[in-house]
Amino acid sequence: MNCLYDNPPSTKNITLVMKLKTFRIGGIHPPEQKLSAAAAIQNAQLPEVAVVPLSQHLGAPAKVQVKRGEMVKVGTLLAKGEAFISANIHSPVSGKVAKIEPRVDSSGFRRESVVIEVQGDEWEAKINNTDEILKDIKLDSQEIIHRIHDCGIVGLGGATFPSHVKYMIPEGRSVEYLIINGVECEPYITSDDQLMLEKGEEMMVGVRIMMKALNVEKALIGIENNKPKAIEHLRKIANQYQGISVEPLKIKYPQGGEKQLIDALLKRQIPTGKLPSDVGCVVNNVGTAYAIYEAVQKNKPLVERIVTVTGKTVGKPSNFKVRLGTPISSLLPLANCDMENTGKVINGGPMMGKALVALDSPVTKGTSAVLLMKKEESKRVPIQNCIRCGKCMTVCPMGLEPYLLTIIARQGNNERCEVERIMDCIECGSCVYTCPSGRPLLDHIRLGKANTSLLIRTRGRK
Amino acid sequence: MDNSIINAVGALSVIGVLAAIILYFVAQKFKVIEDPKIDDVDEALPGANCGGCGYAGCRAFAEGLVKAKTMDGFYCPVGGNDLMKSLAPILGVEAPEKAPQIAVLRCNGSIKNSIPKFEYDGDMTCSFTTNLTAGTGGCQFGCLGGGECVDACDFDAMYMDPETNLPVVKVNCVACGACVEACPRDILELRNRGPKEKRIFVACVNSEKGPLSKQNCTVSCIGCKACVKVCNFDAIDVNNFLAYINYEACTLCRKCVEVCPTDAIHEVNFKPRKPKGDKKIEKEIKLVVT
Numbered sequence: 001m002n003c004l005y006d007n008p009p010s011t012k013n014i015t016l017v018m019k020l021k022t023f024r025i026g027g028i029h030p031p032e033q034k035l036s037a038a039a040a041i042q043n044a045q046l047p048e049v050a051v052v053p054l055s056q057h058l059g060a061p062a063k064v065q066v067k068r069g070e071m072v073k074v075g076t077l078l079a080k081g082e083a084f085i086s087a088n089i090h091s092p093v094s095g096k097v098a099k100i101e102p103r104v105d106s107s108g109f110r111r112e113s114v115v116i117e118v119q120g121d122e123w124e125a126k127i128n129n130t131d132e133i134l135k136d137i138k139l140d141s142q143e144i145i146h147r148i149h150d151c152g153i154v155g156l157g158g159a160t161f162p163s164h165v166k167y168m169i170p171e172g173r174s175v176e177y178l179i180i181n182g183v184e185c186e187p188y189i190t191s192d193d194q195l196m197l198e199k200g201e202e203m204m205v206g207v208r209i210m211m212k213a214l215n216v217e218k219a220l221i222g223i224e225n226n227k228p229k230a231i232e233h234l235r236k237i238a239n240q241y242q243g244i245s246v247e248p249l250k251i252k253y254p255q256g257g258e259k260q261l262i263d264a265l266l267k268r269q270i271p272t273g274k275l276p277s278d279v280g281c282v283v284n285n286v287g288t289a290y291a292i293y294e295a296v297q298k299n300k301p302l303v304e305r306i307v308t309v310t311g312k313t314v315g316k317p318s319n320f321k322v323r324l325g326t327p328i329s330s331l332l333p334l335a336n337c338d339m340e341n342t343g344k345v346i347n348g349g350p351m352m353g354k355a356l357v358a359l360d361s362p363v364t365k366g367t368s369a370v371l372l373m374k375k376e377e378s379k380r381v382p383i384q385n386c387i388r389c390g391k392c393m394t395v396c397p398m399g400l401e402p403y404l405l406t407i408i409a410r411q412g413n414n415e416r417c418e419v420e421r422i423m424d425c426i427e428c429g430s431c432v433y434t435c436p437s438g439r440p441l442l443d444h445i446r447l448g449k450a451n452t453s454l455l456i457r458t459r460g461r462k
Numbered sequence: 463m464d465n466s467i468i469n470a471v472g473a474l475s476v477i478g479v480l481a482a483i484i485l486y487f488v489a490q491k492f493k494v495i496e497d498p499k500i501d502d503v504d505e506a507l508p509g510a511n512c513g514g515c516g517y518a519g520c521r522a523f524a525e526g527l528v529k530a531k532t533m534d535g536f537y538c539p540v541g542g543n544d545l546m547k548s549l550a551p552i553l554g555v556e557a558p559e560k561a562p563q564i565a566v567l568r569c570n571g572s573i574k575n576s577i578p579k580f581e582y583d584g585d586m587t588c589s590f591t592t593n594l595t596a597g598t599g600g601c602q603f604g605c606l607g608g609g610e611c612v613d614a615c616d617f618d619a620m621y622m623d624p625e626t627n628l629p630v631v632k633v634n635c636v637a638c639g640a641c642v643e644a645c646p647r648d649i650l651e652l653r654n655r656g657p658k659e660k661r662i663f664v665a666c667v668n669s670e671k672g673p674l675s676k677q678n679c680t681v682s683c684i685g686c687k688a689c690v691k692v693c694n695f696d697a698i699d700v701n702n703f704l705a706y707i708n709y710e711a712c713t714l715c716r717k718c719v720e721v722c723p724t725d726a727i728h729e730v731n732f733k734p735r736k737p738k739g740d741k742k743i744e745k746e747i748k749l750v751v752t
Contacts, residue, residue, distance in 0.1 A: 102670075
């Protein structure tokens with residue numbers, strides 16, 4: 001119990017609002033640790049060599065379009081996402097394509113990447129690289145979706161799902177609400193918070209563009225109540241637009257999950273195996289809204305993103321605007337990181353992020369944060385026996401039974417796993433966080449998920 | 463009073479006799495004729511139920527064997543050729559001879575050869591870890607050291623060597639193939655035991671280009687084809703920068719072992735060679751004499 005209430009939920013904000021919305025099943029409240037909350041977004045320096053992996057998104061890897069030795073500018077198409085679920089990849093830097101070879105990514109596997117030697121910073125002529133805010137939306141719905149596709153926009157919340165796919169609503173379904181995810185429920189990460197504060201205007205235009213693309217009248221922006229400045233700032237801007245409302249939410253992890261956010265805002269639950277569009281919603285991150293604004297209004301492809309560099313061994317926790325392909329190791333000195341006491345560097349937040357295997361792996365479209373952990377924090381606690389306390393069941397936001405899934409996944413009982421809805425697991429890690437015996441519940445569930453999805457796919461083939 | 467006891471006993475006896483007669487006729491009618499050979503074969507089998515023959519247990523193997531009336535395609539790896547020979551008279555057919563096999567670990571990425579680049583303290587189940595990370599040494603093909611093959615072994619023929627963090631196959635391996643199935647990276651392979659347990663094989667499954675695989679492991683196969691050139695028996699193939707020795711064609715001449723620049727080719731149970739220097743001198747002397 002101690003670990004849960006290290007850092008009691010801040011009550012001062014809650015008293016301002018009568019009753020805050022939140023999702024109904026499970027959830028935890030880890031210490032927030034938003035160390036970099038007040039740090040303004042700084043531009044990180046350009047890398048000397050940029051490594052751009054061809055698979056930065058969910059789905060099929062993009063197909064390379066450039067040759068070795070070719071000169072590229074910022075925004076030149078490097079690889080084309082030809083499959084339905086895939087995304088284009090553009091050059092984040094200008095320079096010469098030095099190599100196209102497999103490079104180690106954050107998981108330690110080699111994946112095909114384009115290596116670019118940086119020379120200067122020259123942008124493609126069609127890109128409007130100024131800071132002016134363009135509010136008029138000239139494109140129509142289909143053109144917007146095309147532009148999103150062309151510019152390689154993916155969900156910047158972390159799942160990197162190609163955005164254009166979300167906007168192609170199958171016939172016979174109608175979407176009522178656009179939901180913008182400004183929850184940022186993971187501890188430590190502040191990139192969305194800063195983006196909302198600094199680029200609120202642009203982001204709101206982005207929301208309007210998305211509403212136009214989907215042809216919806218109502219947009220909800222969900223923000224957790226630990227970001228009062230962002231809520232106030234966006235409310236002021238939202239008053240100028242029709243149909244956009246900003247909703248403060250109770251602080252609870254994993255509220256940033258798509259299904260949880262829809263439940264929190266609209267009290268609608270997505271049935272197993274269905275999509276948000278089945279309940280009349282499309283959910284996108286605030287970062288995605290900003291990227292869509294830049295793509296549609298300024299013709300700027302996704303070549304940079306905001307990355308939070310934070311942790312207890314970071315001297316100056318900061319938010320950087322980083323070109324994709326920059327090695328993560330080059331960000332660490334900018335934030336005065338004390339590498340000697342660091343035991344683990346995580347790509348993402350502490351709950352869902354993955355530990356980096358090699359520090360020079362590049363920043364990709366899905367890198368929302370780089371989290372450094374102290375040596376003593378980074379070790380797992382010894383594994384003890386399950387005491388059947390049921391805590392994992394009470395905190396699971398999908399209403400699953402993690403202890404049971406663990407057992408049957410280890411047995412390889414994939415049919416049973418499917419019946420117990422293992423594929424519903426969103427891998428939020430709440431069960432592992434709360435387990436008093438330190439059991440690696442999520443590890444086993446991931447194994448079960450991989451095997452069960454294989455089972456389902458092979459069945460489909462028959 | 464006495465009558466009632468006699469009546470009861472009498473009635474029960476009559477019912478018993480009637481039931482016995484009915485049961486006798488039913489048993490005759492629905493008799494299952496089972497080949498007595500099945501029992502004989504089943505008795506001769508080891509009874510390990512390991513599934514190494516491809517059947518679900520020894521009884522199923524016996525049934526299949528008796529039904530097929532030939533021994534082609536049937537082989538109990540646990541009993542080996544001796545067992546198959548002893549089964550032959552029961553069935554009245556000739557037993558095919560098959561070279562006895564053993565599981566072989568085609569990876570030498572020990573802690574010394576493939577130096578760990580980071581610490582991993584997550585769940586150590588190979589089938590899980592293989593999805594998560596390439597491995598602490600960096601090789602995405604090599605052994606993860608989780609020991610899932612050791613857990614799969616029913617014959618106590620494998621153990622994990624704590625010094626190398628690699629599994630070791632003991633001589634009592636029966637080649638049932640359980641470990642081959644269990645390994646998510648397809649590192650283990652069933653190969654012929656060879657005469658006097660002498661074997662030569664490529665202890666590597668890395669199909670990356672040489673410079674890439676050398677970054678992670680000092681004893682990886684780099685696909686240089688030196689072994690192919692030196693082999694006189696066409697026993698070696700190189701595909702995807704990885705050599706594979708065909709154990710059927712290999713004559714155990716050991717020439718490939720000598721030329722391999724990374725020591726990726728292993729020889730097992732051979733007598734230690736004489737140091738190279740002496741050999742040359744010997745030759746020279748011989749030349750002088752002749």
